[in-house]
Amino acid sequence: MKKNIKKGKITMIITIGITCFILVLVMSMQFKIVNQTDITSIENMREAELRTEFANWKSKYEDIEQQYDETMEKIEEYRTTSQSNEETEKLVDEELEQLNMSLGKTDVQGQGIEVTLRETNNEEIARINGDDLLVIVNALKIAGAEAISINDERIINMSDIVDINETFIKVNGKRILAPYVIKAIGNSAYLETALTGNGGHVDEMKKIGQDVSIEKSNKVKILKYEGEINLKYIQ
């Protein structure tokens, strides 16, 4: 009798042990799957996200369609002018001019805003640092800025904005001095709200007492990049 009871107990312990083991296994599997779920995948998006995604892809499609048509046109032009050097040169020059504009090697003008950041004399207020400028430039790009400069230093593809010893700022490797004037070309209303809207960087700077002003204009002029862009490591 006593033996029997002992046997029953052991079976029970083993059964519970196995059950717990399986339970833990299942749980860890579950966690793994939750981890693997790709939050950037379309299947997991909600309606609002899907709407922006839709608008995004639609405009991207329209852009690329236009680009395709333009490229086909250029091919056609090269074919018809291949006999004449002069006309080919014109085409090549046109292409180069477009690219130079994207590179920041031409002066550009258009609708946009001018942001002026002044240092205050009050020592309790933090100085304007490189990260402020970096965040503002990024916010302007989010709002669709097509060209940007800081104190007439044009922001190009590989422009850097760094703070040296928390005393001065370098843009494109050149020292710039306060007041900082950031010019940007694009839809001036979008550009302004990107900075002054609730939580915008200019909004936050003003809250801590820094002196920032924004001016909209229909004729913002941005100067070209003066340096040379050389590639040494790209093959």
Next chain:
Amino acid sequence: MKDNHNKKILDNKKVSIVLGIMCFALTLAICIQIRSVEYTNSIVSNNYEENTLRAEVLKYKEKYDNKYNDLEKAEKELETERENSTKNNSELIDKEEKIKQANKILGLTEVTGPGVIVTLSDSKKDANSVLNPSTLLVHDVDILGVVNELKNAGAEAISINEQRIIPNTAISCGGNIIDINGEKVGTPFTIKAIGLPEQLAGLSRPGGYLEILKNASVGADLKKSNNITIPKYTGVINYEYAQTIK
């Protein structure tokens, strides 16, 4: 003795009930597991509106991909056509070379070269173990900072999760994902940069940006490589407001 015996029978009953409940729970867990495996990455919601939208997005994505392939072919054709038209004139060959160079700088062609690969990932630490769980995540400003430092170290081309950085590229935060070139990317973030590897590796210097991130227990890793390929930008650069002044 009989009393004792009765007690044992009662004990056995209790055991059976406990085992029964456990088996039930187990079956339930397994069922849930199988269901969630089946439904992960397939449609989560049955909302009609969402499904239509999803289908629309996929349709445009496909249309975009097709057009993109056409465009790629057309661009190659344009290049050969341009080469053919310019090959008889040394001045034009020069300009043609400049066009190619500009496309490389702008991110309109795929490029290869030596450089570094930086990987940033959210911390694996328990979010309840720190005062501010936000410090365990990779933020848009962290990526912005790393990219800015790479530019400072002379990077010639940069990509984040295969999204090429072009002059207009913005890095914005969209909740727990980050938006680059209008594409959504998630952690881990792989940032590739071409340039002098030794100089770019300065990013991991003591007191540098990577160390700051590591101290916040965010995963930050840097690897040098002699052969990095950075893809081209898969969109279009166009201007609506800016005009060249002559």
